[in-house]
Amino acid sequence: MWSNVGTWIFEGAASVGLFLLALPLFLPVALAVLYRRYRFAAPVPTVWALLSALYASALVAFTTFPLPDAPQDFCTRRATYEYWRLTPGQSFREVLDKAAEVGLGATLTSGVFLQVAFNVVFFVPLGFLVAYLLGRGVWWALGLGLGTSLLIETAQGTALWGLYPCPFRVAEVDDLITNTTGALLGWVIGIGVARLLPFREPARRADLAPPFVRRRVLAAAVDLMVVFMVTLGIEVAVAFVLEVQGADPETGRGVLKVLAGVIPVLLLLGVPLLRRDRATVGQWVVMVGLASAQSGGSAGAAAPVVRFAVRWLPMLVFGAPAYAIVAVLELTTVAVRKDRRSLAGSLGRTETRTHDAIEQLARERRQAIHA
Numbered sequence: 001m002w003s004n005v006g007t008w009i010f011e012g013a014a015s016v017g018l019f020l021l022a023l024p025l026f027l028p029v030a031l032a033v034l035y036r037r038y039r040f041a042a043p044v045p046t047v048w049a050l051l052s053a054l055y056a057s058a059l060v061a062f063t064t065f066p067l068p069d070a071p072q073d074f075c076t077r078r079a080t081y082e083y084w085r086l087t088p089g090q091s092f093r094e095v096l097d098k099a100a101e102v103g104l105g106a107t108l109t110s111g112v113f114l115q116v117a118f119n120v121v122f123f124v125p126l127g128f129l130v131a132y133l134l135g136r137g138v139w140w141a142l143g144l145g146l147g148t149s150l151l152i153e154t155a156q157g158t159a160l161w162g163l164y165p166c167p168f169r170v171a172e173v174d175d176l177i178t179n180t181t182g183a184l185l186g187w188v189i190g191i192g193v194a195r196l197l198p199f200r201e202p203a204r205r206a207d208l209a210p211p212f213v214r215r216r217v218l219a220a221a222v223d224l225m226v227v228f229m230v231t232l233g234i235e236v237a238v239a240f241v242l243e244v245q246g247a248d249p250e251t252g253r254g255v256l257k258v259l260a261g262v263i264p265v266l267l268l269l270g271v272p273l274l275r276r277d278r279a280t281v282g283q284w285v286v287m288v289g290l291a292s293a294q295s296g297g298s299a300g301a302a303a304p305v306v307r308f309a310v311r312w313l314p315m316l317v318f319g320a321p322a323y324a325i326v327a328v329l330e331l332t333t334v335a336v337r338k339d340r341r342s343l344a345g346s347l348g349r350t351e352t353r354t355h356d357a358i359e360q361l362a363r364e365r366r367q368a369i370h371a
Helices: 002-038 043-064 090-102 104-108 111-122 124-132 138-157 173-196 213-244 249-274 281-285 302-318 320-336 343-348 355-370
Strands: 288-292 350-354
Touching: 002 043, 002 213, 002 281, 043 111, 043 124, 043 138, 090 104, 090 111, 090 173, 104 111, 111 124, 111 173, 124 138, 124 173, 138 173, 213 249, 213 281, 213 288, 213 320, 249 302, 281 288, 288 302, 288 355, 302 320, 302 343, 320 343, 343 350, 350 355
Parallel strands: none
Antiparallel strands: 288 350
């Protein structure tokens, strides 16, 4: 039992680690959905989205980790292991045999019973989310529970789809039963909770007022996340290709260094130049863009160039400390100006507006032309 507890503690820590690693990829997507649904980052749905992401991370961690070392004799030493247990009821019979051997009390704290119980409990949140947040019926809970469990068992039985030379976990048909049962139990709990404390979606509100500073800071944070994730993903892919092709290590390092400089420029300058609202990816996520401070219309091509030169170029040239200084200057400018424009906005003669405000002004101008 105590060895299992130690493993579960490790897997719990791995769940948090995976969640933090996935956050730069998950958060921009979640924010884009929330802003388009509610026109603001509604706190309660945001918390539920983060909890769902943490649960998904736990699913991966508890069904995959710890990853074993795989020396040359790894598979040889495990040649007699039964990796696919396809006879229904084996796990349940083992629990009954354990109870007959040591008694009910000792069985309830044994690894044999806890493994079965854990398989049920671990899928309860999935069924709960289906019922409480999504408002779906029992067949959705059963289908998602069974499908997710089948995906997990297949990964375990195929050694993570061939990433390992041989399996290091057992794929059991009983796990499909217990996992799906857990999803069903969670759905029942979710229905009960929904009747007592129903989940009420926030009302979608008008989004015409100037965006708050925190929304603009969030856009900049998302930009950093996107640049980091895209750069990392492309660098990993390029490094893999170069290694397969047997490229010179020095050449490889040179290519990766160029990519590290080019990708941020493309995302932080190239994308805004192509967009009518001059928005970066982060600004698009939170539904804001640039407008001319004088006319209120679309900002010119010089606006994103000025913003890039002021806000992002120092970071690319001098690193994170320079960006910290720029951030302080930007926020200080916002604090002292009555119109809450940033340093980049002041120099570029632009102001940040919501997509709804930009579209409303465009409609008003079209109506004035046709009047």
